[in-house]
Amino acid sequence: MSYSDRFDTHIVENQPTPPTPYNLWSEDPMLLHWTQCNSIGEMPEVLHHYGQLAGHSLMDDGEHANKHKPELHLFDRYGRRRDEVHFHPSYHRLMDSAMSKGVHNYSWQHKNKGSAHIVRAALLFMHCQADAGTTCPLTMTHAAVPALKQGKHLPPYWLEKLVHGQYDPRDIPAMDKAGVTIGMGMTEKQGGSDVRRNTTKAIPNDDGSYSIIGHKFFFSAPMCDAHLILAQTEGGLSCFLLPRILENGQRNHVRIQRLKDKLGDWSNAxxxxxxTGATGFLIGEEGRGVPVIIDMVSLTRLDCMIGSSALMRQGLVQAVHHVSEREAFGKRLIEQPLMKNVIADLTLECASHVALTMRVAKAVDAAENDNTEAAFARIATAIGKYWICKRTATFINEAQECLGGIGYVEENILPRLYRQAPLNSIWEGSGNVQCLDVLRAIAKDPQSKHALFQELTHARGKNRHYDNFVVELTLAFNQHEDIEVRSRLLTEKTALALQAAQLLKHGEGVLADAFCESRLSHQHGMAFGTLPAHVPFDDIIATGLVTPRQ
Incomplete structure (x- = not known):
């Protein structure tokens, strides 16, 4: 034995190898299954191509873009106002890769092919696992299309460059770019979700534009080419598009005060x-700003579901990888009975979220030609946004715990996922707003309630726990006293019923039975890893395993 061997204290054993890059589409059976269950026809090759890209180089770009936060540059060296945010090159690679594969516009380019929103949901699902911050401008750019179609006096190049454009970060007028991105600014200091309290004013100009005077407390992705905002006019609260750079090459009068020092979402500003007199263009009619924005918000809320499901999926992948290679007490962790319970429970949770997310994407696809699906999309988006986003932080924390202390250090992805996890439950309306929107949908559109229970009826007779739960849920909906106070519990139970319905309808016997017994029949604790002992853990875990191609 050499001298160095005798005194070598750094022998690394019983530590997992770093996770191997994999194709986030073709090697993810969970995403494959639930996308195909809800789609029509063959899946396009772009999913395979983007899965390969997202699972390899974009994972590294996501890490770098979050380690090197955006920097605000208000002035140039001579004191001229710039109002610029500078990003790490990895941010630009993430945006360019995503937009080249249609993460921001696939739904609109292929809207007549039957499953465009589902394909686009799968693209975003993969992108969000590499980096969630860039999904903010991608989401808003995608969701802005229905709103901009209502801009009667808006130059046509805006819509054209949204639907057919590519990433172009140059600091030039939108009319000269290869593609544009759209941000959003709704929230003011005094209003929050109550946008009718907004004080920002819009004054009409002789040329048909408006001068905007006021502020926004959250102005997302400030380097986008334009932002949709709400402002008060003589006709009431109205929607406007504010270009960042005007057609004459001058910067619009949008003055950045500071960047938010956020808990997560570090890659995005x-x-x-x-x-201060910014030029804006009216979208829709004066006084109709909220209805214009609602179309946009319904799509961004679906993206909240997609993003949260994606975070959970990547958290599960990381947890399974670690416990499959780490040993304790003579066995791999994945072979320990209690850890099996935890991983099976996480797999069950993740699968049910992906299933409901893709079902809502299917409804959005069909909404234009099917009134029932449109009504279902309206209410199910609020239900899913509430429940899926609410569960993410707890889920990611449990995934971290599977790794122990390593799950708490910044050398792996889980701390970033954990910082990101609460965002979607806050963005686009926090939990109370979603629950009130569920009640509002039922009150104003009885077809929403009909569509909801029609969806639940399709799964009746397949599981006794489910059947009993739906009967109780029906009674709860018909009891109108104190319904607002009960709306969180009601929304939660409805989400669970919808998730169970997807598992039952698509023949997921092992998953469906375990889900119905644990979630609907109170055979589950408050924490993960509390499934009944007779549940087939190995079979459940197998449905969520990444399956690398040889």
């Missing part, structure tokens, strides 16, 4: 701004 969020800001506070003031409008």
């Amino acid at each position: 969020s800001s506070e701004v003031e409008f």
Whole structure:
């Protein structure tokens, strides 16, 4: 034995190898299954191509873009106002890769092919696992299309460059770019979700534009080519598009005050701004700003579901990898009975979220030609957004715990996922707003309730726990006293019923039975890893395993 061997204290054993890059589409049976269950026809090759890209180089770009936060540059060296945010090159690679594969526009380019929103949901699902911050401008750019179609006096190049454009970060007027991105600024200091309290004013100009005076407390992705905002006019609260750079090459009068120092979402910038006579263009009619934005918000809320499901999926992948290679007390962790319970429970949770997310994407696809699906999309989006986003932080924390202390250090992805996890439950309306929207949908559109229970009826007779639960849920909906106070519990139970319905309808016997017994029949604790002992853990875990191609 050499001298160095005798005194070598750094022998690494019983530590997992770093996770191997994999194709986030073709090697993820969970995403494959639930996308195909809800789609029509063959899946396009772009999914395989983007899965390969997202699972390899974009994972590294996501890490770098979050380690090197955006930097605010208000002035140039001579004191001229710039209002620029500078990003790490990895941010630009993430945006360019995503937009080249249609993460921001696939739904609109292929809207007549039957499953465009589902394919686009799968693309975003994969992108969000590499980096969630860039999904903010990608989501808003995608969701802005229905709103911009209502811009009667808006130059046509805006819509054209949204639907057919590519990433172009150059600091030039939108009319000269290869593609544009759209951000959003709704929230003011005094209003929050109550946007009718907004004080920002819009004054009409002789040329048909408006001068915008006021502020926004959250102005997302300030380097987008334009932002949709709400402002008060003589006709009431109205929607406007504010270009960042005007056609004459001058910067619009949108003054960045500071960047938000956020818990997570570090790769993307969020800001506070003031409008000092900024030029805006009316979208829709004066006084109809909220209805214009609602179409946008319904799509961004679906993206909240997609993003949260994606975070959970990547958290599960990381947890399974670790416990499959780490040993304790003579066995691999994955072979320990209690850890099996935890991983099976996480797999069950993740699968049910992906299933409901893709079902809502299917409804959005069909909404234009099917009134029942449109009504279902309206109510199910609020239900899913509430429940899926609410579960993410707890889920990621449990995944971290599977890794122990390593899950708490910044050398792996889980701390980033954990910081990101609460965002979607807050963005686009927090939990109370979603629950009130469920009640509002039922009150204003009885077809929403009909569509909801029609969806639940399709799964009747397949599981006794489910059947009993739906009967109780029906009674709860018909009891109107104190319904607002009960709306969180009601929304939660409805989400669970919808998730169970997807598992039952698509023949997922092992998953469906375990889900119905644990979630619907109270055979589950408050924490993960509390499934009944007779549940077939190995069979459940197998449905969520990444399956690398040889």
